[in-house]
Amino acid sequence: GRSWLTSSIKFFQAEANPKVLIGFFAGEVVPDLEKTPDKVIIDGCMYLFNKFLGRKYSVVEPDSIIRSSWYNNPHFRGTYSYESVKGNTAGNKYLEKLAIPLKYEHGNPSVVFAGEATHPYYFSTVHGAIESGYREADRIISIYREN
Numbered sequence: 689g690r691s692w693l694t695s696s697i698k699f700f701q702a703e704a705n706p707k708v709l710i711g712f713f714a715g716e717v718v719p720d721l722e723k724t725p726d727k728v729i730i731d732g733c734m735y736l737f738n739k740f741l742g743r744k745y746s747v748v749e750p751d752s753i754i755r756s757s758w759y760n761n762p763h764f765r766g767t768y769s770y771e772s773v774k775g776n777t778a779g780n781k782y783l784e785k786l787a788i789p790l791k792y793e794h795g796n797p798s799v800v801f802a803g804e805a806t807h808p809y810y811f812s813t814v815h816g817a818i819e820s821g822y823r824e825a826d827r828i829i830s831i832y833r834e835n
Contacts, residue, residue: 690732692717692724699733703809709750712812722757729753758814769805769812783808787820789827796831800824 695715702708787806789797802820810816
């Protein structure tokens, strides 16, 4: 069984580390996929990469994987925002637009926005939500330091 591979959404390099590959899976298979052994995930992904990239690239098997289990976490249950085809077009900056604070007339923010849907790279993830919270906390701290 590699039927779970049809639930792969996308794979991309981590911007900060080109040796790290990030992958997303979605659909009804996710609850079971979260419980699938790492070796099965690695073998399946290697099958997929070699099938589509093997003639042109030499795909190296990863040493390990780090994965989330947000669906099986009782506090989160796997909800997230997603990028639509229209939203993924060149020049569309909707993630950045969601993060723009409302401002007072003098320019300081009156309302700031955090959450995974406002993170430019880690939308759809809890760590994106956390990092966006830090971003907005830093924004508020910098305003207080200036005044």
